[in-house]
Every structure is written in structure tokens, then in C-alpha cells.
Amino acid sequence: MRIRDILKVDFDQLGNEIVVVILVLIGGITIFVWAGYYNVAASEKHLGITNWILATVRDQSIAARSSEIEVPDLKDRDRIRLGAQHYVAGCAFCHGIPGEPISPIAQRMLPAPPDLANPVNEYDAADHFIIIRSGLKYTGMPAWPGVGRDDEVWSVVAFVEWLQDTGGADRRDVIDDAGPEQRTGGGYTNPEAGEAYALSNCVRCHGDADTAPVSRLVPALSSQSPDYLRRSLQEYRNGRRQSGFMQPVSANLTDGEINQLVDYYSGLAPVETTSPEMPEAASIARGRAIAAAGIPKQEVAPCSSCHAGAASLQYGIIDGLGQRYLAGQLDLWRKGHRTGSDFGIIMARSAANMTDEQIRDVSAYYASLTRDLSRFARSSPAGATE
């Protein structure tokens, strides 16, 4: 049995026809592409069949990826109100706000951005999550800028679901309450117009001297350590800290604007949050133990050694921040999505081995504290490196 007979397969008859067919196909495609026959203009509508194919491919691809997604509670007011703010600032240009028409520029896109108030195709919450997080090729729908920030995406999804359920009827409670006009950071008088605009972007979510943040997912910045605020904004600007909300806002801030925003917020007195949720005492007690002694068995360092008393002001002051915000950030560190900055890596090391329950307890403990304003009266050490 020669090698030849072993591998000999009767290709001969089939051979010729296959080769011819392949050549014809290749020739046809090259001519079609080279001559530029196909019209890529957005003004020309797709053929029916092309539309159907593109739509089916899109929907199938979204469905395949959204099948295993776990949908959190989307009726949560905090999520909806936070999502609303981002929607107003970022998405409204193409998708429009109920009661206000979509801008004529967006209407000339192909495919045109859908009007989310009254949905055409039946995407569920998980589909929306995939679309908003990953974006869609060749449609102008961008992917979410904050890598790994699924928590932010769920806020926008919550708002979109609210928009589709209510059709944007009671705008007042959700959108307008935090509308740009009302919240101009009244007491702040600054001559250059530019700073006023920059501040209005922050005030929309973080509130100002007399209004609380728009949702419990948003950290209260008043009387926060100036070094921590300055470094956070710098890290959002250079992308070492990932956030779909904060990166667009801080992308073109100048250092001058950053310093003024920092001075403004660190000077404010803390504002009583409208309805602080009271975690039960047992959780706070467990949280206090972890904060004081850490969990040596799981290599979790005590929080108080960096976030209390005489510790450096480079580490943010976390007393009195919202429990949900703190828990969300700890979860980000645990998943390794907030390790871009030199400080993030240190915090990630401790958060890595914490269980969900321990994260809730520690966040509950620090949320229950009232902020001690004397902390940063002394001058903080030289600013941290970029």
C-alpha cells in the first residue's frame, strides 16, 4: 500500500466544476467592489432584503449575548434618576427627550436612532443592556466609555425602561427636578462664564450648597478632601479611572477649572440627604469591626488605617458617603475595574477577597458616620504625581 494509494481520493471528476465556479464568483465580486457600484450614501434607503438581513443579524447577535445577563431591580428610583441625567446630557441629542423633537441632524442618519419613548422593536432590559454597553457597529450607537462600569449602564437602562413604560409622562419627578436651569449652584459667584458652564455639569448630579445629589448612587462631594477630588478629576480626564458618566464631563476641563470646582465643593458643608436609608445596627457593628481590625484571614487590611484620623488626605474621606455608592465602588475594586490609578491598585488588594456581605457591612458602617470637618484643616502633603 503506497502512500499514493492511501491518500488517493477520486477528486478528479469533481475537481474541474468546483474550480470554475469559484473563479466566477471571485471575478464577479471584485468587479462589483472595484467599480463602486453599491451606493453607500445614507440618503439612499436600504433595499428591503438588505434591511431584513441587517436587522436579523443585529437582533440575533444581541439576543445571543443577552441570554445569560442577570437583570437587577430596574424600578429603583435612584437608578432611574441617575440614568436620566446622563440621558439628558449624552443620549438626548440623537434619541430626543419626550416632548422635544429629535434634532434634524440625527434624523438624517441611516439607520435612524429609534425614538425610545415609543419603541418600535421589542428589546427587553437585557437587550438594552447589551446595546448600551457594547454599542452597535455601523450605526453610530457608541459603546459605553467606562470599561467594566456595568453599574452605570444599568442606570441608563433603568431610565430607558422607565421611559418606555411611562412614555415620559411625569417628566417633572425624574428629569426636570434635576434640570440644568434650576441647579446653577446659586451661591457661587465667579466672573468667567466658562466656569459657570463647567459647574452646571457637576451640579446636575452632585447637587450644590443646598441640594442633595440626584440619587443615592451619586457620592456627595461637599467637604471632601481637596487632594482626593483633584486627583479623581485628573484621573477621569486622562482615563486612568473609568466612568461613562464622569469621563465625558471631565474630558476637556482645564486645570484652572478643576481647581475651582475642587475649592467649591470641598468648601461646602455637607447637605442632609433627603431620605437616608438606615442599615440595621448589626450590619453596622460588623462593619465597625472590619474597619477597625480588618479580616487578617482573608488578607483584608483595616479601613481605618487609611480612611481615618491622621491618615493622608490623598485617601478620600468616606465618612457619611451613601452605602450603595461605597458598596458599588468596593465591588468595582474587587472585580479589578478600578485599578488604573496607583491608589486604585492598593485599594483593590484589600477589596479582592471580601465577600458581598462584608462589603455591605463596611459600607453600612461608614454611611452611618457623620463627617468630621476638622480633618483637613491642616495643609495636606505635596500633591500626588499625575
Add this chain to the structure above:
Amino acid sequence: MSLFARHDSPVIGALFFLLWGPILWAGHLTIAYGGQALLCTLAASSADFDAATAIRLLIGVTTLASGLASVFGAVVPRLPFRLLLRRRPVDADDGTLIGIMRLLSALASLGILFAGVTTAVLPVCAQGR
């Protein structure tokens, strides 16, 4: 069937005859190591139980018994042959099998002796480091 041997031997019997020594050696090691482990655990859990004498006794007896049995196999192989193959050794092939069995039993008894002698010298359950 003149071409072939006139006898047929039971396969299992032949196997056990051939491995007479090694099986004794394996039994000895199992009893020695298993006994020592179990008795040391009992000694650890109940204070009054004196593990040393119990283990030395057990291993001494097992060594003696299995050692003698394997030496017996090496010295008088015909008896186990008749017992296990239920016939007398007849031709050269049987001679080869007996030869193999005898040396195996001798080696096994040496192995048993090597293992047995250690109990007399070393502390029974101590980690000894």
C-alpha cells in the same frame, strides 16, 4: 493431542502458586502499615492505650508468619504446587514455574525481613524529626 502437554492446570491456582511470595509480602506490608496507622490514631485519641507494644506485637507476629510461609514456599515448592495446581509437577515447563516461584518467595521473604526489622529499632508513632 500428542503435540501438547498432557496436563491442564487451573489458571487461578497457577497464578496464586507463582505469586506465593509476593502475595505474602503484600499482605505483610498492608497489615504492618495499616495496623500502625490505625493503632497510632487510637493511641492518639485515648491516652491509656499503649500503642508501642500493640504495634510491635502485631508486626512481629505478621513478620514471623508471612516470613516463614514464604521461606516454606521457597524451600518446599512441591507442596504448594500440588495444593494449588491439584497435580504433580511433571515436565520442564513445570520446573521453570517452580524455579520462578522459589526465587520470588526468597526475595519476598527478604523484603518481609527488611520491613519487619525496622519495627524493633524505631519509635512507633513519633514523627522523629
Add this chain to the structure above:
Amino acid sequence: MRTTARRSAALPLLVIGGCSVEQSALHPTGAGAEQIYSLFWVMTIGGGLIFAAVLLCTLWAIYGGSGIRRTLSAEGMIYGAGVFFPAAVLSALLGYGLYLMQESAFASSPTGAPQIAVSGEMWWWRVQYRDAQGRSLESANEVHVPVGETVNLALTTKDVIHSFWAPQLAGKLDMIPGRTNMLSVTATKPGISRGQCAEYCGGAHALMSFVVVAHPADEYAQWLDGEAAPAKAPDTEREKLGQDLFLRSGCGACHAVRGTAAAGTIGPDLTHVGSRKSLGAATLNNDEASFKRWIVDNQHIKPENGMPPYRIFTEAELDALAAYLDGLA
């Protein structure tokens, strides 16, 4: 195909304390290692002779005269050389081995002797000294023993299996989760030697070493008192700034410096880190430059180790911090 230019990132290691530190079983300075050393030579010479004999027989079998080949081809020769001779040699060897095991078994000293608890943690050693006065003090990556006196090492592990091996002192003993293995060692000569983890424990197993320092009997008590004392207060201006930085940057969360607010138990105890013979479990030399490189770039020197890289200090702050730590003699 050998690499031509050595990559700049390779870390140059200075020689610790002048002479190249020995980690060789061929230069024993402990009672256990000496016994094994003599056993080694007995077996090597014996083995060498037997090996030569076998080679000789093979050459004779091929090229020898018909007389020698006839004797070699007799079945009796196989019985003699193949069964009886090895049986005799092995019995003697077994006897020698049992004698040594019995020696080391009864040599493990009674509970009164000073005890050192060594806990293997993923890729460094936590060493706790418990002496007669009941004092218990912690150090890391170094085992100090008195010459001539038997010391009991209680070996445990916090995570996976490690193995405590100081070749010049004694044989190795594993550290198994859920068990405490007792190893008794007796140094016979003063001096510095080195040991390493011998059971593969993942990640930086290759860099999990430690230094063994054998003190003359009279100096050991004095060294122990020094080690038990709290940390020396910083004297120069740079060291004061360094201590302030150390405390306010949260280093106390994982490290302890007795006599200051820092009381962390996750990382090694740094009370007398300045006086240690090496840094990073005998990976780096102990000087200010090494402190700075470890603080900023430890994940590159020893990948996957427990300490995050601290790149949050300016050059001046780093100098101060390194000065403070180096000063903790």
C-alpha cells in the same frame, strides 16, 4: 541561541555580607546535616565502586578472554552478583539508615528547648520566637539559632504546602495545611547560611528563600533581647518625615512596627527590618536602594506577591521612607 544582551530589567543581586552565602548540603554546619553528609560519602564511594565493577564486567563480557567470559556467563554468577551481593550490601545500608533515623528520632529534644514557630505563607516566612521567659516576638524571612543548643521548629502553613529546607542545618520538612510538623535542629558552627522552600507552591516559589544566622551561644540571648525591644525612634529629620509618611500612608494596615501605631498582622513585622540580612525573603540586598525599589516595583521583582506596588510617593518622600525603614535596626 543564548541570549546576547541581558535585558536591563534583570535585577542585579549584590552578594550578601561579603562571602557568597552557602546553601549547600556539602558544607554542613548543623548536627543533622553532618550525619547525612557522612552517609552521603559512604554511599557515593560504595556506589562508585559498584558502578565501576558493573562497567568492568560489561567490558569483560564483550572484549574479555574466553575464560573470563565463561565465568561471567554462568547462571551462578547472576545469583551471586545479582541477588546475594546486593542483599548483603542493602542489609548493611538499611542498618546504617535505621541507626541514623533512630539517632535523629531520639535526638528531637524535650519540649523545654527554645521554640521557633515558622509559618510558610505564599512566598515568605513568618518567624515567631518563643523563649524561656515566655516572650513571643515576631520577625520574618530569618531564623536565628544558638550554636550548640537544640532548637525546635514548629512548621505550619497559612495556605498551600511549603517545605522548610536549610541544607546546611538539617534535612527538609514539609509544612502541610492542618498539621504542625516539629523539626529539631542543632547548629554546630556560627555563621550565615541560606535556605529555600523546597515544595512547589506556585507563583514565586523560586524566590521564597530565608537566611539562617547561627549565633555563638552567649551572644544569642543578647540578640534575642535586642529583637524583643520596640523599634528605635527615628533620629534624623529625613527619618522623622519617613515615619510620618509610613504611619499616614496606611502601611500600618498590613505591617507592624512595635512601639508605633502600626500593628498590621497581614504582612511581615518590620520592627527591626533594618537589621535583617536581606529583603523580600532573601531576594534583595538590605539597603535604601532596595527598599525604594521594593516599595515601588515589588510586583516586577516578585510577581503575584501579596504587597501592591506603592507608586504614590514623590522621589523625596521615597527617600525619607527608605531612610526610616533602613534605620529600624
Add this chain to the structure above:
Amino acid sequence: MRIWKTPTGWRLPTAVNNTVIGLLYIGAAFLFFVLAGILALVMRIQLAVGDQRIVTQELYNQLFTTHGTTMMFLFAVPAVEALGVMLLPQMLAARDLPFPRLSAYAIWAYVIGGLVFFSTIFYDLAPQGGWFMYPPLTTTQYSPGNNADFWLLGIGFIEISAIAGAIEIVVGTLRTRPPGMTLAKMPIFAWSMLIFAGMIIFAFPAVILATMLLELERAFGWPFFSAELGGDALLWQHLFWFFGHPEVYIIFLPAAGLVSMMVPTFAQTPLVGYRLIVVALIATGFFSFGLWVHHMFTTGIPTLSLAFFSAASMAVSIPSGIQVFSWIATIAAGRERFRMTVPSLFILGFLFIFVLGGLTGVMVAMVPFDWQVHDSYFIVAHFHYVLVGGMVFPLFATFYYWAPMVSSRMLSERLGRWTFWLMFMGFNVTFFPMHIVGLQGMPRRVWTYPSMMGWDLLNTISTIGAFIIAAGVLVFIIDLARNFRFGQVGPDNPWGAGTLEWLPNDVYSTRSIPLVRSREPLWDQQNLAEEVKNGHHFLPGAPTGGRETVVTTAIEAKPQYIIQMPGPSWTHLFAAVFTAAFFLLLTIKAVTIAITCGVLAVASCLIWAWQLDRPGKGEVDIGGDIRVPTYITGPQSHSWWAMVVLMLVMGSLFIAYVFSYLYLWTVSPDVWAPDGSPMPPHVAYPLLSAGLLVGGVALLALAYRALPDPGKRSWEAFLLLVLASCAMAAAVGIEVWGHWITGLRPDASSYAAMVYMAALLTGQGALAVIVLCLFAGARLATRQMDRVRRVTFDNAFLLYAYTAGQGLFGLLLVHGFPRLLV
């Protein structure tokens, strides 16, 4: 002859002829040898000098794990098994191995699984736990990724294909010998393959159980090895090394057997001390099971236990001594001088290296010395001397010696000598310095070392040596490429050997099966080759019209009957592909696709089995006026023997489980039932379960009596079969249910995990038995099984009885032992 024609073209994978698949087996094993060798070169480059960072820490840990695992599991054992598959039938003048499709299945499963396992090194998924995978490092806490699962499932499943080959070789060696070749006239290689297969049967199940336990702990958290819940890391070491040490002898014995075949040829005289070598092989095989703890001398086990195993480790060196001196005696007894051909050069190289490795082995058997050198480079040197010296050199000798049997041209002497001297010099330059570096304190498995330690020079020498070996292997590959011509058989008996494999044979092996009267038939019976060629001996034609060979009694080799062997088919190939897919998809947790592949694998096996058990063709004359039946049932049938061997495998798996149960009790008695965990359920549960098992056996006995006459159909037997399967399933269900209601959860403690493990093992057996019973039922329903043609029923009955027995003993242990402690 048309019956034996090997399929060509794209139908080649369906071939089952032992020479064809044997060559594929050897080729795959050699490919893995070269691949793992390249990994070794990369490791040597990294270690050439201190403080090198060419290879990162994580990659190096993957490299040495994959190098070790590939060499041991994917090269060494398969290579010797491949030689068995290729040479044994020819040496025993059998037409083929008794179960040709089984070995083809095993080989394809091994090739696919091995390639996928090895490919993990390219996409950073290779295991990092070392070839021994000690927990707790390999539990999910410290190795969270899928890397460890690739070892556990990938390698676990390749051991199953090794066991399949072992069953094949045991039955082949004992039953398909030519008439007249009694046990005492069997060639030494057949003895070594018999003992090799016997060792696999008792050693591999231990590691399969350990792999199951660790995979259960990783996947479902059953705490067998985590100390805080009563488990013990040493349990893994006991189970692994109970397999580990016999495995290295499994690798060495066939190589020793090959040397014992080649030395007499080159000395042109019968082997001196045939009995002594057989004793040495059996003694090595037995003693190797009694010395596994010498891998654990430094774990703190009491010195007395260590002494037992130190004694056994010394005793095992005596048989090796016997073999070495027997070879020297044979060389000396040769009429003219020992011929210096390439194979004999490799044999002398083997003697030199293996004896040195054996001596360091005796040194390391001494407990105090092992305390110093365990896990150091001294051990790396020792085991390379005994493994590379003990197995790779004889393997290369075999390549040169037996090449004419599969290639029309012999490999060249000139290139052969280059290969030998490069490999011999390279080997010693690489591995001898490692003895010294090890004694100087360099531990194993370190991806780098400080350059101040003074180890640089010796490591550089080792690296240079490694490249010399690589050059030698390269020259061999060139020689292979130039001279190896796959095709009809080369020159007849070029070396003038005495054993049957040198008879002129074609794809169907010899024209007729010779009557054997001595150990070297070709030397003693002058014109045997012509007689066999002209068909004067047994079974010249193919009376049953299919592939068949003669089956003879185990001891006296008297012809008993003819086996009808299955021919080429796709079914075993699909079965292998789907089995490989099942295990490998499980590693990446693609559970749904994996289960479908599993079901497809079982389905292909059933279709494969459906074509077997063809009706007998009555009495046939096989020559020498001897008439033998062509279909036989009962204890003499070769499938009965295969089932017995399978039951030995399942038995040793169960004994390993019982050892683990008692061992964990000695380690953590506080977790055990009376006080540590809830007591087992009321005694009614085990009694009911036991009753069902015994009842099931009774049902099958009734079904046996109710088997129909040929051609008829019997619904009672079918019903009894189905009932028996339900009884078995119910028994297992009740056992699990009984424990569940006492509140015992398997992830609570090691005791609980062990209790559920017993039920799981019996359940595993039950699953196989149920499939077999239903298959027998289907055969019954389609009139393909009756009172005479009942091999399928016998097998089902045997497996049922065994599983019931194992289940009963499991119940006794799990329900009885805690009550003893009360």
C-alpha cells in the same frame, strides 16, 4: 488476503489492524516526545544563568508542568503500550489483538486528547500545578482558572485509554499465544507486557479516583483535600504516588523486556537466566506497589512508616540487579563477540546510564539522605537517569532494531551512530552536573535562581548538554525522513533473531500460525519460515470467512477455539472523538454540549457493540487434524476474561476509595459520624438497598434460565432484565435519599463527602450496568441473543454481580463503620 485489506484514502482512520494503528500510536508518542523536549529546551535556556527573565514566572510554571505531564502521560506509557500493540501479536504469531477496535478506540482517544491537552500551552491555559498537581495549590482557591481542569479531565481520560490497552494486552498475552508456546516458552517481552498490563490495572485506578475527588472538590466543593473541613492534602499524595511509582516501573519494564529480546540476538545465544529475568520482572512489578511513600519522606509521616517503605525501596533494586547481570551473562555467553550495531550501542548506553541511575536510586531510598535531597536537582538527575536511560535509550534501540518490520528500508548505521553518541554524550553532560547542583541546594521547579549562589556554571553546562541531546534527536529525525519507507515489509530477519516476529508476515501477520516447541523457534526449528509461508501450520485459510485467530489455554497453550474479530468501522472512531469531546468540553464548563457528546459517545459504543457477538460457525479444522469450535461462552471465553480484568480495575478503584475513607478517619476522627456529623439513617435504608441489589442478581439468574432457544424470542427474560436494572437504580437512589434526609450534605465535611462518594461510585457502576442490561434486552428482543449465543448476557450478568457486590460492601462500610465508633 481481501479479508485483512487495510482501508485506504480517507477511510484510513477506520483501520484496526494492529500494525497500522500501532504505527500511528508510536508516531503520536514520538511527536509528544519531541514537543515536550522542545519545552525542556526553553526551560534550560531560562535556567542557563541566574536571574534570567526570558521566560516569565507564570509561563515557566506552565512549561515544567506540561513538560512533566506530557513526558509521563503522553509519551512514556503510550510509547511502550504502542510497542506492545505493534510487536506483541507478531511475537505471538497471532493475527491481531483480541479486541482490535478497543485498541483503535484507545489510540484515537489518546491522540485527540493529547493534542488538545498539549495545545493549552499556546493559549495560556496549561496547568501550573506540576505534573503531580498537589492540592491545596490546585484547589479553586489557589488555581481558579480552567488550567487545572485540563490536567484533571484531560489526563484522567487518557488513563482510561491506557487501561483499555492494558486489558487488551492481558487477554492477548494469555489467550492468543500460538499452540505450544506454554507460559515457560513465552518471549520475555510478552512477560514484561503481561506484568506491565497487570500493573496498570492495579495502579491507574488510584489516580483516577484521586482525579475524580479533586475534580469534585473543584467543581462542587466536596472537601476531600481542604484541611479546615476535615480533608487532608496528604490523601492526594498517597493516592497519586500509589499510582506514581508503579507508573515509572510500568514505563521501565517493557523497555527491559525489549533489551532482553535484543541482547540474545546480538550475542547470537539464548538468554542466560530466563527464569531469573522473569522473577525479576514479577518482583519489580510487585515491589513497586509497596514503596510509594518514598516520595513523601519529608511530609512528617512517622519514621516507622517511612522505614517500611525505605526497606521496600531497597528490595526493589535487587530485581534490577538480577536483570543487569543476566544481560552481562548473555553478552559473555555469546559464541562470537557481541556485535556492535546501533541497537547494541543504545543497549550499552542504556546499561551505563540505568545502572548509575539505579545506584542513585538506592542512595535516595535511604530516608535521612532523602530528607536532604528530596525535591532538589539531585532527584531531577536521578529520575532522568532511570527514565531517559531506562526507557528512551531502549526505545531508540527498538526503533533501529524493529524498523525492518514496518519499513521497507532499514535505518542507516552511520546516522544511527551519530544519533547515539550525540544523545549519550549530551545526556551525561546535561544531567550529571545536576547531581552536584542539587546537593548545593538548588530546589526543583524554580523559574530562576540568584546568580550569587554559584550554580551558574553547572546550569550552563546542563543547558549546553540539553542542546546536544536535541541535536541527536534531530539527526534521528533526519535518518527517519531519509530511510523510513512506509510500505511492504523489509528484509526478512536482518539481525538473525530467534523469535516469531521475524517470520515473513504481511498485513494479516503470518500465513499460518506455527506450532512452537522452544523459546527461540526460528533458531531451533530450521525451515520454520518456509513451512509457515506454505501454510503447513495452523489456520492457513480463513474458515469462518472473517478475521480470526486461534485462542489457546493460558498455561499450556492448547488450542481451544477461534475468535471472530471485528474489522474496520467508523463507530469506534466516533466513540473516541465524542469521548474526547465530552471530557475536554467539560473542562471549559460547556456542560450542555459536553453531555450531548457524552450521549453520542455511548450511542457509538452501542452501535459498535451491536456488530459484535456474531453467531458461531460450528466446529472448524485449523490444521494438524484439530477441530475447535468458533463460538464459546462461559469462563473460557476471552470476553469473560476481559470482564474479569475490568472488574479488577473497578475493584482496585474501590479499594483505593476504602483506603481513602479509613485514611481520612485517621486524619480527622473529630469530623466522623457519631459526634462530628449526623449519624447515617435508620438501618432499614441500607437493608432495603442491599435487598434490592441481591434481588437484582436473583432476577438476572432467573433471566439466565429464561433465555430462549436459538431463533426464538423470550419476553420473560427481557422483563427480568429491565426489572433488574430498575432494582439497581432504586438501590442507589434509596442509599442517596437515606443520607439526604439525615441532613448530611456532601460539602459539609470530608466524612459527608466520603459517604456520598460511595454512593457515587456504585452509581457509576450502576449506570454502566443499566446500559448493558438494556443493550442485552435489545439483543434479546431482536432474536440476536439466546441460550447458546449469550456472551452479551454473560457480560451483563458479571458486571451486575460485581456492582452489586461493590454496592453491598460500600453500604457495610458507610453504615457500619460509624456504628462501630459509637
